[in-house]
Amino acid sequence: MSGNEVNDPRIYGIKTKIRVVPDFPKKGIMFQDITTLLLDPKAFQDTIDLFVERYRDMNISVVAGIEARGFIFGSPIALAIGAKFVPLRKPKKLPGETIFEEYELEYGSDRLEMHVEAVNPGDRALVIDDLIATGGTLCAAMNLLERVGAEVVECACVIELPELKGRERLGGKPLCVLVEYR
Numbered sequence: 001m002s003g004n005e006v007n008d009p010r011i012y013g014i015k016t017k018i019r020v021v022p023d024f025p026k027k028g029i030m031f032q033d034i035t036t037l038l039l040d041p042k043a044f045q046d047t048i049d050l051f052v053e054r055y056r057d058m059n060i061s062v063v064a065g066i067e068a069r070g071f072i073f074g075s076p077i078a079l080a081i082g083a084k085f086v087p088l089r090k091p092k093k094l095p096g097e098t099i100f101e102e103y104e105l106e107y108g109s110d111r112l113e114m115h116v117e118a119v120n121p122g123d124r125a126l127v128i129d130d131l132i133a134t135g136g137t138l139c140a141a142m143n144l145l146e147r148v149g150a151e152v153v154e155c156a157c158v159i160e161l162p163e164l165k166g167r168e169r170l171g172g173k174p175l176c177v178l179v180e181y182r
């Protein structure tokens with residue numbers, strides 16, 4: 001685990017289950033496909049367990065999962081550590097009062113929205129996604145949480161693409177990742 005280094009034998013098994021698809025969704029992108037990890041219950045469970053072991057005693061009150069793939073990992077982590085789960089969604093999906101942040105992606109631009117009443121001042125937040133590339137998505141997620149008064153304790157992703165230097169956009173906030181793809 002990088003960020004706070006944990007050398008766990010389960011990480012190798014997780015890494016082998018992530019499929020790399022060249023030139024998807026467009027030429028030059030090495031797409032990290034976590035759907036193949038989800039097909040392996042042991043590797044999927046190990047992924048969740050590693051995060052739960054890290055966060056269960058950190059007094060996290062809210063797990064914010066980023067649409068879409070952050071929902072897959074964020075929900076079971078939230079349940080296991082006894083925190084509420086808040087989905088950070090793509091535009092026009094949430095029916096309540098929302099705030100939004102816009103951001104640039106490795107292959108385009110997008111916008112994240114959050115229900116304002118879902119997070120309270122003083123909440124201790126963990127932000128979960130499958131992958132950090134340029135860091136724009138995590139940065140937008142942190143901004144949403146901080147705008148309503150939450151403290152972002154840490155961000156966590158299964159995969160980091162270190163060459164894109166996304167970590168540098170997090171303003172020094174700790175980031176925990178299981179697998180680096182170089």
Ligand SMILES: O=P(O)(O)OC[C@H]1O[C@H](OP(=O)(O)OP(=O)(O)O)[C@H](O)[C@@H]1O
Nearest residue numbers: 067068069105106132133134135136137
């Ligand atoms: O670090 P960044 O450069 O911001 O990129 C990382 C984001 O890109 C991917 O999501 P995508 O926007 O493709 O959406 P999806 O999960 O709905 O497929 C990935 O799941 C992260 O959320």
Ligand SMILES: Nc1ncnc2[nH]cnc12
Nearest residue numbers: 029030031032106131133
């Ligand atoms: N290379 C990549 N693989 C999977 N998801 C991504 N999101 C941004 N870049 C990505």
